[in-house]
Amino acid sequence: MPYSPPKILVVDQHDDFRRMIVRELQDHNYTVLEASTAEDALEMITREVPDLITLETVLPDGDGFSLCKTLTEPGYTKYYAQSPTGHLPVIFITEHDTLEERRKGFEIGAADFLAKPFYRGDVLKAVNNIVRPNKRLIGLTALVVDDSQMARRISAEPLRREGLTVFECSDGDEALCFMEKMHKKIDIVITDLKMPKMGGDTLCLKLRQDLGLTDLPIIFLTAISDHTLLLDMFKVGATDYLVKPFVKEELIARLRVHLERAQLTKNLRRIIGSLKKANDEIRTLSITDPLTGCYNRNYMGVQLKKEIRTAQRCKRSLSLLMCDIDHFKRVNDRYGHTVGDEVLKGFVECMGGCIRADIDWVVRFGGEEFLIVLPETGVDGVRDVGERLRRAVEETPLKTSGDALSITASFGGTGFGPGEPPNLITVRNLLVTADNLLYSSKNNGRNRVTIGPLIGIDAES
Secondary structure (H helix, E strand, O other), rough: OOOOHHHHHHEOOOHHHHHHHHHHHEEEEEEEEEEEEEEHHHHHHHOOOEEEEEEEEEEEOEEEEHHHHHHHHHHHHHHHHOOOOOOOOOOEOOOOHHHHHHHHHOOOOOEOOOEEEOOOHHHHHHHHHHHHOOOOOOOOOOEEEEEOOOHHHHHHHHHEEEEEEEEEOOOOOHHHHHHHHHHHHHEEEEEEEEOOOHHHHHHHHHHHHHHOOOOEEEEEEEOOOOHHHHHHHHHHHOOEEEEHHHHHOHHHHHHHHHHHHHHHHHHHHHHHHHHHHHHHHHHHHHOOOOOOOOOOHHHHHHHHHHHHHHHHHOOOEEEEEEEOOOOOHHHHHOOOOOHHHHHHHHHHHHOOOOOOOOOOEEEEEEEEEEEEEOOOOHHHHHHHHHHHHHHHHHHHHHHHHOOOOOOOEEEEEEEOOOOOHHHHHHHHHHHHHHHHHHHHHHOOOOEEEEEEOOOOOOOOO
């Protein structure tokens, strides 16, 4: 399909101004239609529908506001109903650029305002912003909340021209229900303050407190200019506000600032989250045995001291079980180290199913030797735990890449209770005593549990 340049209707009673606008637009590949009266403009629209109108506010046979309002009547809307926006954008050109004129124009559907006299390029820039927008904010999403359909359009259309995807809600209730489902996709909320059912202040408070959207930019639009009432909006979590009638350029400027800040905050949180995740992974690697997934000796060196101090302070018991897979060298020699590694992993899984989750913990002490730390377990209790583990290992064939293998293990355990002399309770005494008792089990035939009292080897350095 051949390219068709955008078509602009220039309506101005002054020939010199009209010709200047026409030349400027034609020089930049626009097709330009001309009219000097409201009657000519309406007649031309019925013959050749433009993509946009530049419209002087004062005309020989009426005014631009009345003409713009006429274009919203069914007799004319049928001509441009199939356009992308469903309405005909109008840029008012006025000699009296007041807030009241802008309010009046925006209420009947104005897209923009230009004040005479203007500089060369101003009209082209305003037309380009609507017909050929840069879409600098493409990819971002806004929610506009207002009980007036016209007010929503006044706010939404400039945002769409900037590239934002815009959703609309007619009151706070509807907006809250929408945000409960869609808040992860919304980058900014623009809301009227006074609305039926639920006002913007209540909506803002619920978005902040109930949904936890502390970083979401929320801009209020309000006709209230009382500074005390405006300060109340910030108390409920407003990011910014604009007093109606507002200038479109100010809305866009505020919106860009808050969106950029929100994006920076979001990116910063993402970076912090990534760093935290990386730090957590590094810490996990530093305290975990990479083969079996249980703790390593680095972790044991720090955590066992903490467990001892806690037990002593709270006057509770603590026990250790040292265990060793019987004849593990035969497994490696006969089946290879890959199967040997699988046996080690299966052995840890088997033990993990027999101890208390989040209380007891397992350390790979070295090779096929493991340590089980049992807080709040006395010497009598550790015997029962050891026997339970020994039977589970003996009765559970371990799955490997070859055949399932049956193994046994030997255990040595010791511990202390509230009445133990403090100078006897050291990491070294606990480990050496448990290790000696383990070797007693191995020397007495293996596949057995040997439990004994804590013995003082020497003072811990």
